[in-house]
Amino acid sequence: MTVLDRHNVTVEGSGPATMVFAHGFGCDQNMWRLMAPTYRDRYRTIRYDLVGSGRSDLSAYDRSRHATLQGHADDLLEIVGEFAEGPVVLVGHSVSAMIGLLAGVSAPGAIEAHVMLGPSPCYINDHDYVGGFSRDDIESLLTTLEGNYLGWSSTMAPVIMGAPENPAFAEELTNSFCRTDPDIAAHFARVTFLSDNRADVSKLREPALILQCSDDIIAPLDVGHYLQRTLPNATLRIIQNVGHCPHLTAPCASMAAIDAFLESVESARSGG
Amino acid sequence: MPSLNRSNPPVPVAEGTLLPGCAALYDGAACGLLLTTADGTIRRINATACRWLGLDADELVGQRFQDLLTMGGRIFHQTHWAPLLQLQGSVAEVKLDLKRARGDVVPMLMNAAMRTHAGTVYHELALFVADDRHAYERELMAARKRAEQLLAEQARAHAALEEAKAAAADRAVFAEQMIGIVSHDLRNPLSTIRMGTQVLEMTAPAGIQQDVLANINRAGLRALRLINDLLDFTHARIGQGLSVDVQQVDLHVVVGVQVAELRQAYPARTLDHQAEGTGACAVDADRMAQLVGNLVSNAMAYGTPGSEVTVTTTVHPQGSAVSVHNLGPAIPEALRESLFQPMVRGTQAQFDRSIGLGLYIVAEIARAHGGSVDVSSSEQYGTKFTVRLPAPTPT
Numbered sequence: 001m002t003v004l005d006r007h008n009v010t011v012e013g014s015g016p017a018t019m020v021f022a023h024g025f026g027c028d029q030n031m032w033r034l035m036a037p038t039y040r041d042r043y044r045t046i047r048y049d050l051v052g053s054g055r056s057d058l059s060a061y062d063r064s065r066h067a068t069l070q071g072h073a074d075d076l077l078e079i080v081g082e083f084a085e086g087p088v089v090l091v092g093h094s095v096s097a098m099i100g101l102l103a104g105v106s107a108p109g110a111i112e113a114h115v116m117l118g119p120s121p122c123y124i125n126d127h128d129y130v131g132g133f134s135r136d137d138i139e140s141l142l143t144t145l146e147g148n149y150l151g152w153s154s155t156m157a158p159v160i161m162g163a164p165e166n167p168a169f170a171e172e173l174t175n176s177f178c179r180t181d182p183d184i185a186a187h188f189a190r191v192t193f194l195s196d197n198r199a200d201v202s203k204l205r206e207p208a209l210i211l212q213c214s215d216d217i218i219a220p221l222d223v224g225h226y227l228q229r230t231l232p233n234a235t236l237r238i239i240q241n242v243g244h245c246p247h248l249t250a251p252c253a254s255m256a257a258i259d260a261f262l263e264s265v266e267s268a269r270s271g272g
Numbered sequence: 273m274p275s276l277n278r279s280n281p282p283v284p285v286a287e288g289t290l291l292p293g294c295a296a297l298y299d300g301a302a303c304g305l306l307l308t309t310a311d312g313t314i315r316r317i318n319a320t321a322c323r324w325l326g327l328d329a330d331e332l333v334g335q336r337f338q339d340l341l342t343m344g345g346r347i348f349h350q351t352h353w354a355p356l357l358q359l360q361g362s363v364a365e366v367k368l369d370l371k372r373a374r375g376d377v378v379p380m381l382m383n384a385a386m387r388t389h390a391g392t393v394y395h396e397l398a399l400f401v402a403d404d405r406h407a408y409e410r411e412l413m414a415a416r417k418r419a420e421q422l423l424a425e426q427a428r429a430h431a432a433l434e435e436a437k438a439a440a441a442d443r444a445v446f447a448e449q450m451i452g453i454v455s456h457d458l459r460n461p462l463s464t465i466r467m468g469t470q471v472l473e474m475t476a477p478a479g480i481q482q483d484v485l486a487n488i489n490r491a492g493l494r495a496l497r498l499i500n501d502l503l504d505f506t507h508a509r510i511g512q513g514l515s516v517d518v519q520q521v522d523l524h525v526v527v528g529v530q531v532a533e534l535r536q537a538y539p540a541r542t543l544d545h546q547a548e549g550t551g552a553c554a555v556d557a558d559r560m561a562q563l564v565g566n567l568v569s570n571a572m573a574y575g576t577p578g579s580e581v582t583v584t585t586t587v588h589p590q591g592s593a594v595s596v597h598n599l600g601p602a603i604p605e606a607l608r609e610s611l612f613q614p615m616v617r618g619t620q621a622q623f624d625r626s627i628g629l630g631l632y633i634v635a636e637i638a639r640a641h642g643g644s645v646d647v648s649s650s651e652q653y654g655t656k657f658t659v660r661l662p663a664p665t666p667t
Contacts, residue, residue, distance in 0.1 A: 030359055031359070094351070141347045142344065145344075193347070218351065242310075243311065243354060
């Protein structure tokens with residue numbers, strides 16, 4: 001099976017550098033539809049589905065390879081190796097920000113810079129560290145996922161009530177967003193929300209932008225501050241936004257912060 | 273479970289019509305209806321939803337909808353259906369547990385749509401209590417888990433069985449190898465004994481010494497045959513079957529010589545040989561002698577004591593046959609199926625002549641020649657084993 005099929009890789013646009021967009025838990029590459037097109041005229045853009053999500057090849061989901069985020073990080077490095085041209089900027093949402101971090105630590109230089117949207121190296125509170133959740137909370141998530149077994153199932157036809165404000169959008173909804181195999185979703189939820197990558201945070205040499213939402217239960221402000229303190233080369237930008245998906249609910253503010261970061265990365269690249 | 277008809281207040285009828293107004297219908301609708309801003313802050317909530325949650329509207333307005341959810345529901349909201357709502361404009365049949373005023377949770381199904389009112393984006397939610405459905409789904413999930421567990425147990429049991437089977441097969445191969453090694457090593461001392469008796473025979477002994485020597489000789493021959501059977505058995509079982517060296521010979525002569533030798537071994541019995549057809553035939557002469565030896569000793573052991581045993585060789589262009597006939601009790605029907613398996617023998621044996629390999633080796637020799645063996649047996653006509661060998665394929 002090719003990397004292209006395994007991850008349903010979408011390559012668009014062109015430019016001297018590549019931007020790779022990696023989605024978070026619970027969704028797929030469609031998340032980037034408000035943001036990625038903006039960069040197509042300046043960058044080669046790559047969107048992909050994590051194995052086990054969206055339209056990736058579900059048979060490639062390996063419960064031992066993907067038992068830790070490192071498996072997904074290795075997947076990401078394969079995608080970068082095969083499809084990227086020039087320097088690579090990774091835009092990773094949520095768990096994919098950490099997948100990018102692990103990729104950056106295990107293959108220094110493969111990714112030139114990291115944009116992290118709502119990142120968290122550890123979701124569970126641990127002594128002084130505030131991740132925002134207890135272990136019971138994560139168990140309760142698994143219960144909720146179980147209750148939405150049918151809602152996840154990629155074999156069910158999507159039930160769409162219509163999008164009155166967006167008739168053009170509604171047209172496309174004959175396909176399905178963010179659906180996957182329910183058992184994989186439950187496994188990936190465990191891997192994601194029980195992960196603890198704090199030991200790797202200080203090892204990332206490349207520059208990182210932390211895009212932190214002002215009100216986000218998945219990645220609380222404390223976590224953003226922790227990452228800024230711990231990452232060797234990080235900028236923290238706080239976006240006024242309720243929720244965990246600033247690229248969907250506050251795309252303009254998010255892209256303004258990303259653009260400023262890209263500028264600094266480019267000027268560093270050209271030796272300025 | 274909250275009942276819809278129990279405590280709904282009577283709906284005031286709008287002026288000039290017999291139907292209730294929209295506001296009243298909204299408030300008393302058969303589902304919970306909420307309007308929230310994009311960040312989830314509740315702006316409107318109907319009486320049905322308030323009643324289900326056990327809170328007043330003014331306690332709920334201003335709260336965030338997601339704060340009514342369990343922690344798992346909140347994560348699910350943030351990671352899955354909020355972005356989905358954003359992307360699709362609507363979501364349907366999301367199952368959530370909502371926390372109620374008295375501390376318990378109530379499972380609900382939710383549909384949600386995103387709409388713009390006066391330039392502001394709102395989310396419109398409809399909630400349905402799903403107690404019974406929830407209980408049913410729990411049962412389904414539990415049944416599924418049980419089924420998966422049973423399947424896993426079955427797989428484990430199957431794997432254990434396979435393992436035990438493999439271990440047993442290993443032990444069997446080991447035992448057969450041991451038999452092979454031991455019987456091979458026994459041949460050397462036995463040869464020494466036979467050579468010794470042959471040397472002594474040349475000294476022309478007399479009286480009791482001659483009898484003892486003859487006994488030693490017969491015992492040595494029997495032991496050698498037994499060991500050869502054991503060796504052939506192990507070769508056939510763990511090797512590639514018996515080896516045969518096929519040559520053009522006269523079958524009548526080969527069998528005749530063997531019959532003559534066997535007469536020496538059974539001096540008290542009558543052993544007849546009848547030949548039919550021309551004798552030219554392609555077989556392994558030593559194997560044919562071994563085959564006849566096994567069948568004859570079988571006939572001697574199980575036939576009526578003192579009765580005649582007849583060996584017949586038939587050679588025709590369409591195939592050859594060697595048969596051995598004896599009189600005596602019929603072989604029980606139940607035994608015939610497994611007669612040619614190793615370690616099977618009749619119950620009437622007078623003495624422990626062999627360990628039940630003779631007929632197995634006869635069958636293996638027949639098979640190595642591309643032939644077969646069968647048996648007919650009755651009280652009236654006695655027992656006859658017939659080995660059929662195919663005609664040589666024309667070249």
